[in-house]
Amino acid sequence: MFRHLWRMTTGQRAALTVAMLLMTASAGFGIAQPIAMKAVIDALSGGRLVIALIIGLVVLLLLQALVGAWGSFLLERTGERFLLRLRTTLFDHLLRLTIPAFGRFRVGDLLSRASTDVILVREAVTRAVVEITANVIMTVAAFTIMFLIDPVLMCVVLGVLVLGAVVITVTASRIGRVSLRLQSAVGTMTADLERVLGAIRTVRISRAEHRETRHLQALAQEAYLAGVQSARLTSAVGPIIETIVNGAFVLVLFVGALRISRHELALGSLVAILLYANQLVLPIAQLVEGITTVYKVKGAAERTREILCLPIEESATSPSARPAAPAAGQPEPAVLDVRGLHFGYTATTPVLRDLTFTVPQHSLVALVGASGAGKSTTFALINRFYQPWQGTIRLGGEAPADLDLPSWRERVSWVEQDCPILHGTLRDNLRYAAPDADENALWHAVDLVRLREKIESLPAGLDSPVGERGACLSSGERQRLAIARALLTRPHLLLLDEPTAHLDPITEAALTGTLDDLRGECSLLVIAHRISTIRSADQIMVLDNGTIRATGTYGELIDADPEFTRLANAAHHAHGARASVGDPV
Numbered sequence: 320m321f322r323h324l325w326r327m328t329t330g331q332r333a334a335l336t337v338a339m340l341l342m343t344a345s346a347g348f349g350i351a352q353p354i355a356m357k358a359v360i361d362a363l364s365g366g367r368l369v370i371a372l373i374i375g376l377v378v379l380l381l382l383q384a385l386v387g388a389w390g391s392f393l394l395e396r397t398g399e400r401f402l403l404r405l406r407t408t409l410f411d412h413l414l415r416l417t418i419p420a421f422g423r424f425r426v427g428d429l430l431s432r433a434s435t436d437v438i439l440v441r442e443a444v445t446r447a448v449v450e451i452t453a454n455v456i457m458t459v460a461a462f463t464i465m466f467l468i469d470p471v472l473m474c475v476v477l478g479v480l481v482l483g484a485v486v487i488t489v490t491a492s493r494i495g496r497v498s499l500r501l502q503s504a505v506g507t508m509t510a511d512l513e514r515v516l517g518a519i520r521t522v523r524i525s526r527a528e529h530r531e532t533r534h535l536q537a538l539a540q541e542a543y544l545a546g547v548q549s550a551r552l553t554s555a556v557g558p559i560i561e562t563i564v565n566g567a568f569v570l571v572l573f574v575g576a577l578r579i580s581r582h583e584l585a586l587g588s589l590v591a592i593l594l595y596a597n598q599l600v601l602p603i604a605q606l607v608e609g610i611t612t613v614y615k616v617k618g619a620a621e622r623t624r625e626i627l628c629l630p631i632e633e634s635a636t637s638p639s640a641r642p643a644a645p646a647a648g649q650p651e652p653a654v655l656d657v658r659g660l661h662f663g664y665t666a667t668t669p670v671l672r673d674l675t676f677t678v679p680q681h682s683l684v685a686l687v688g689a690s691g692a693g694k695s696t697t698f699a700l701i702n703r704f705y706q707p708w709q710g711t712i713r714l715g716g717e718a719p720a721d722l723d724l725p726s727w728r729e730r731v732s733w734v735e736q737d738c739p740i741l742h743g744t745l746r747d748n749l750r751y752a753a754p755d756a757d758e759n760a761l762w763h764a765v766d767l768v769r770l771r772e773k774i775e776s777l778p779a780g781l782d783s784p785v786g787e788r789g790a791c792l793s794s795g796e797r798q799r800l801a802i803a804r805a806l807l808t809r810p811h812l813l814l815l816d817e818p819t820a821h822l823d824p825i826t827e828a829a830l831t832g833t834l835d836d837l838r839g840e841c842s843l844l845v846i847a848h849r850i851s852t853i854r855s856a857d858q859i860m861v862l863d864n865g866t867i868r869a870t871g872t873y874g875e876l877i878d879a880d881p882e883f884t885r886l887a888n889a890a891h892h893a894h895g896a897r898a899s900v901g902d903p904v
């Protein structure tokens with residue numbers, strides 16, 4: 320555990336060492352005081368006045384306080400720096416986790432790890448690592464001096480302390496177990512609260528608020544029980560120390576008085592030993608607290624480390640390379656070339672089977688198929704969120720091995736099915752993938768998705784806030800905003816997952832026209848359930864159970880391929896039903 324914590328302090332070690340030295344020096348000034356006191360008492364007993372010794376004692380007191388305060392500040396500041404570094408590393412790591420790694424954790428749990436757990440780890444680094452080390456040094460020094468003054472009394476103090484140490488170590492390890500329980504209970508609670516708040520409207524309409532409150536209460540109760548158990552153990556630690564210290568005092572006084580009466584010990588020596596025993600109270604209390612903290616933090620550090628050990632996506636290794644122009648006479652490579660792709664989320668269930676297709680330059684290619692056929696999975700693989708089991712995907716003739724991820728993603732834009740909108744203004748959202756886009760480019764994209772009228776009607780125009788997850792926009796507006804955002808990056812390939820899902824027939828017709836126009840700017844691969852959207856596609860691929868069963872234009876496929884005809888008819892009926900539902904009565 321110590322080794323692990325120590326490894327996490329890379330870069331802060333010099334500051335930690337200085338802090339540790341200062342705190343040890345402060346402790347050293349403290350340790351010197353009883354010796355000075357002994358000298359003063361011995362001198363006074365001998366009838367001598369010792370001004371210099373008294374001044375020395377005062378200087379030691381002041382030095383202990385000043386150096387201690389300095390060391391403590393340095394320690395806390397290093398702790399904050401360590402926390403900053405840990406947070407930054409964790410955020411960076413979290414945002415770069417591979418998509419499958421995300422699947423293993425709940426967002427709320429990740430939040431709890433990135434907020435609460437890291438603070439506990441910081442506590443362990445400052446408190447535990449430094450205080451334990453400084454206090455161990457101080458305790459060993461105090462015992463050595465006590466041994467030199469009077470071995471018998473030293474043994475008395477040591478005997479009582481060893482007894483106490485055994486009791487406390489047992490308690491501390493139990494505190495560790497309870498704390499892990501507490502941290503995971505808080506993690507689950509945060510995750511569930513996040514789940515409920517994220518779907519608050521569904522919760523309300525399902526009249527599930529009381530059920531969810533009861534569920535959250537049960538989790539809070541579990542955290543409470545673990546907290547109380549931890550409090551019970553932690554509270555026992557204080558009185559145990561007190562009893563040990565008082566016991567040591569009484570015993571030292573008793574044995575010391577006996578030895579003085581037998582002339583085996585001087586009064587000054589007894590006073591010095593008593594002062595040492597007294598002085599040891601704080602370091603030993605801190606030592607115990609430090610050890611308890613380490614045990615408490617064990618769970619939190621483990622949870623933090625777990626995240627840091629998860630695989631992350633590779634980052635840019637080379638400056639974004641532009642594809643080399645094809646040599647004269649050579650045909651232009653397809654924008655997207657997928658060959659023999661096999662993939663599944665679990666080892667036993669393949670989702671894509673020998674998927675092969677191309678998207679030529681400046682074309683509109685559509686992917687249709689029943690729900691669960693693997694359309695979104697194909698997009699996820701084109702985005703390189705997952706590794707295919709077998710097969711290759713080439714972008715502009717280049718394989719993933721030739722093109723690092725940022726360059727790859729610079730060429731592909733993707734509008735997700737549920738088009739996430741980020742908290743901020745319309746402008747922030749539009750510029751999200753293209754921070755350098757100028758005003759003209761923004762309005763051009765806005766025009767393409769026919770949002771100009773809506774934006775100009777808003778008092779703040781492009782600077783209007785969109786609300787949490789785009790709550791101030793209708794779903795159709797969110798979708799069009801997401802498409803405009805994707806267009807602004809001027810991709811080579813634009814992936815659209817259900818681009819017309821939330822659009823009314825007029826906007827849908829307008830967007831269909833836009834898709835046709837966009838062929839001039841990039842190639843499009845569109846997943847569509849509504850076949851009307853892709854009537855004019857250059858090529859339609861029918862995906863069935865993870866493989867392409869038919870390819871052709873609308874005219875070629877309709878009535879020729881039974882699956883396509885079924886999808887087209889179903890979409891037609893669904894669309895008709897939708898339109899009639901929306902019709903004014």
Ligand SMILES: Nc1ncnc2c1ncn2[C@@H]1O[C@H](COP(=O)(O)OP(=O)(O)OP(=O)(O)O)[C@@H](O)[C@H]1O
Pocket residue numbers: 422664665670688689690691692693694695696697
């Ligand atoms: N993250 C995941 N983990 C495990 N299985 C998944 C995951 N995502 C999708 N699947 C499974 O993979 C299969 C294909 O899903 P996919 O989302 O690609 O279908 P789709 O054709 O896009 O469907 P839809 O039209 O309903 O969006 C489904 O059986 C689905 O249950």
